[in-house]
Every structure is written in structure tokens, then in C-alpha cells.
Amino acid sequence: MESKDRTVGGVVRVRVPSTSANLGPGFDTLGLALNMYNELELELYRDEKFDIQSFGEGAEMLPTDESNMIWSTIRLLLSRTGNADKYRGMKMRMYSRIPVSRGLGSSATAIVGGLRAANEWLGCPLDKKGVLALATELEGHPDNVAPAIYGGFSVSVTYEGKPDCIAFIPDIPLKAVVAVPDFTLSTRLARSVLPDDVPRVDGVFNVSRAALLAAAMARGKADYLKMALEDRLHQPYRKSLIPGFDDVTAAARKAGAIGCVLSGAGPTIIAFTLEKEAAIGDAMVEAFRANGADARAIVLGIDREGAKVVSHRKEW
Numbered sequence: 439m440e441s442k443d444r445t446v447g448g449v450v451r452v453r454v455p456s457t458s459a460n461l462g463p464g465f466d467t468l469g470l471a472l473n474m475y476n477e478l479e480l481e482l483y484r485d486e487k488f489d490i491q492s493f494g495e496g497a498e499m500l501p502t503d504e505s506n507m508i509w510s511t512i513r514l515l516l517s518r519t520g521n522a523d524k525y526r527g528m529k530m531r532m533y534s535r536i537p538v539s540r541g542l543g544s545s546a547t548a549i550v551g552g553l554r555a556a557n558e559w560l561g562c563p564l565d566k567k568g569v570l571a572l573a574t575e576l577e578g579h580p581d582n583v584a585p586a587i588y589g590g591f592s593v594s595v596t597y598e599g600k601p602d603c604i605a606f607i608p609d610i611p612l613k614a615v616v617a618v619p620d621f622t623l624s625t626r627l628a629r630s631v632l633p634d635d636v637p638r639v640d641g642v643f644n645v646s647r648a649a650l651l652a653a654a655m656a657r658g659k660a661d662y663l664k665m666a667l668e669d670r671l672h673q674p675y676r677k678s679l680i681p682g683f684d685d686v687t688a689a690a691r692k693a694g695a696i697g698c699v700l701s702g703a704g705p706t707i708i709a710f711t712l713e714k715e716a717a718i719g720d721a722m723v724e725a726f727r728a729n730g731a732d733a734r735a736i737v738l739g740i741d742r743e744g745a746k747v748v749s750h751r752k753e754w
Contacts, residue, residue: 447481447482447559447560447561448481448559449479449480449481449529449750450480450481450556450559450747451478451479451749451750452478452551452554452746452748453746453748454475454478454547454550454586454744454745454746455472455473455474455475455586455589455741455743455744455745456473456474456475456476456536456542456544456738456741457469457470457582457583457702458470458472458541458542458543458614458702458706458708459541459543459582459701459702460581460700460701460702460703461699462647462651462668462669462673462697462700463643463644463651463667463668463671464593464648464651465644465671465672466581468581468591468592468593468594468651469580469581469585469592469594470585470591470592470740471586471588471589471590471592471741471742472614472616472738472740472741473738473739473740474535474536474738476533476535476544477532477551478508478531478532478533478551478552478555479531479532479533480528480529480530480552480555480559481528481530481559482527482528482559483525483526483527483528483529484524484526484527486504486526486527488506488509488527488528488529489528489529490502490506490509490528491530492531492532493531493532493533494533494535495535495536495538495544496534496537496538496544497532497534506530507545508530508548508549509552511548511549512528512553514575515572516556516560518564519560519563519564521560532551537618537706539623539624540618540619540622540701540704540706541700541702541704542616542618542701542702542706543582543585543586545582546573546577546582546583546586549576549583550569550573550587551745553572553573554569554587554747555747557569558750559750566587567602569587570601570603571600571601573586574596579594580596580601581594584601584603584605585605585741586745587744587745588744589744590605590607590740590741590742591607591652591740592605593605606656608655608740609655609657609658610654610655610658610659610663610712611712612660612712614709614738614739614740615695615709615710615711615715615718615722615735615736615737616706616708616736616737616738617686617690617706617707617708617709617719617722617734618734618735619680619705619706619726619731619732619733620731620733621705622705623679623680623703623704625702625703628676628679628704629703631675631676631678632671632672632675632676636671640670643668644669644670644671647666647667647669650662650665651663651666651667660696663696667697667710669699672700673699673700676700676704679704680705680707681726681729681731682725682726682729682730683700685725685728686698686707687707687709688725689721689722689724689725690709690718690721690725692721693714693717693721694711694713694714694718695710695711695718696709696711696712697709697710698710707722715737716737718735722735723735
């Protein structure tokens with residue numbers, strides 16, 4: 439028999455992939471899901487009580503009361519589905535492997551994880567587009583949340599006030615060598631250094647590269663990636679915030695990388711490659727170290743599933 443403060447929704451566990459936004463030229467538009475994951479276990483309560491624990495990366499930063507960001511996310515879904523007065527508390531366990539404030543989609547993972555778990559718990563009142571709309575409303579733009587929801591490579595737009603995307607699995611066996619430095623960089627600061635206007639030639643340059651990147655991913659044209667990953671809209675301005683950016687990217691290319699990009703707003707730098715992952719990672723870490731920053735290298739592949747329900751059971 440269910441205890442009085444439990445509902446019939448059971449316990450939902452979801453897994454959400456890390457994401458990298460922009461990918462060079464696709465500012466606020468392109469994203470890629472990577473196979474490093476956060477997991478979240480959720481049960482909703484009718485009573486207003488909270489049993490929240492977090493483990494792993496950034497665990498000490500997670501509030502354990504009603505101010506919890508994931509709870510705010512879930513409350514939005516409950517409100518939009520007519521369940522706000524029915525469920526007032528939750529039991530949650532968050533297992534985090536994705537570095538926080540490094541440009542790898544940790545906040546998007548929290549938002550998508552909360553929405554995906556609560557939506558499943560309620561019997562899926564929202565489809566994926568509905569989850570995308572709420573996640574974008576909370577995150578501000580869809581470039582990170584879209585690949586977290588759909589997996590693979592995503593091209594996102596906002597049309598008539600609503601987000602949408604096309605997502606697919608790239609036809610290239612890409613590996614992402616992710617160099618994560620030991621310092622954080624706020625998205626607000628990274629946006630503050632961007633100019634309000636850019637020259638037309640730079641705009642045209644980026645349109646051509648973003649279009650080429652999407653085409654190369656879809657058609658399996660790895661030989662086009664070197665030029666397709668070039669950018670003039672944000673990386674030339676943001677690299678001053680990252681010690682050794684030019685040295686790290688040069689070292690990666692010398693070690694065999696196809697091309698390098700800032701992951702999201704940074705400070706993580708990703709080198710894309712088809713081979714020599716270990717040598718590229720070592721070269722990037724050494725270049726960071728030569729510029730006074732410790733870093734770690736992680737080799738990742740492309741996630742193919744997006745946010746996924748791992749289990750849905752009736753008891754903890």
C-alpha cells in the first residue's frame with residue numbers, strides 16, 4: 439500500500455547527455471549531444487516536503503529546499519499541465535558527472551532532466567516539442583536543450599515565438615577531445631564581450647560555415663569539417679577570457695585534430711578528430727598548463743538517444 443504522502447507515479451530515473459552549443463559558427467543555433475551523462479531520480483509528493491540529495495560534480499552547489507532549480511523547472515511543468523496544486527514536494531537524487539560552468543550544458547541537463555522525469559511521472563502529457571518549449575523558456579535559447587532532448591546534432595530555430603529543431607545522428611565517426619580547465623566562466627561574462635554589431639563580411643562568413651557544418655555532418659563529409667568549424671562571431675572575442683586559447687587549439691591541430699571550438703561559451707575547448715585522441719588530449723592539457731591553468735582531457739563520442747528514461751518503478 440502507498441504511504442499517504444506518496445503518489446501513484448512511482449520513481450522515475452532519467453539519463454541526460456552533456457551538450458556542446460555553437461560548435462564554432464552556429465552561434466545560439468547548433469548543438470551536439472555527447473556521451474557524458476547526468477542522472478536524476480524523482481518522485482513527486484502531494485505534501486510540501488523535500489528530500490533532495492546530490493552526488494558528484496557540483497553537488498555542494500545544489501539547494502535542498504524549494505529554491506532548488508530543478509524543482510522550479512518541475513513546478514513550471516506542473517503548472518502548465520494543471521497539476522501545480524496536486525503535487526507540492528519531491529524526493530530527488532541527482533548523480534552528476536558533467537563539469538559545472540564549463541560550457542558543457544550542465545544547466546541544460548538539469549532543466550531537461552527535471553522536465554523529462556516529471557513528464558514521465560505524470561504519464562507524458564507533453565511530447566518532445568512541448569518539453570523543448572518549456573526547456574527553452576527556462577534556458578533562454580534552445581541550442582543546449584535541443585540536443586539534450588533529442589540527441590545527436592541539432593539545428594534549432596525560434597519561429598513565431600516557438601522553438602523547433604531538426605536533429606540527426608552525424609554520418610561521421612567523430613570523437614570529441616574535451617579539454618576542461620580548472621576555472622569557470624560565466625555565460626553572462628562571455629556574452630558581455632560580444633559586440634552588438636558585426637561586419638557583413640563576418641556574418642556571411644558564419645552563415646556559410648554553419649550551413650557547411652550541417653551539410654558535412656549530414657552527408658558524412660569529414661574533409662569539410664576543418665573549414666566548417668571556423669567562426670568570426672564569438673570566438674575571436676571570447677578567447678581573451680581563456681588563457682592560452684590559441685596555444686591550446688594550435689597544439690590540438692598539430693597533434694592531429696581536424697578543428698577546435700569553444701564548447702558553448704567556454705572555457706572548455708573541444709577538438710574534433712577521427713583518430714589520435716590520446717595524443718590530442720595530452721597536447722591540449724600541456725598547452726593549458728604552459729599558460730598557467732590545470733586541465734583534464736576527456737574523450738567523448740556522440741550521444742544518439744538524448745534524454746532517456748532509464749527506469750520507472752513503484753518504490754525506491
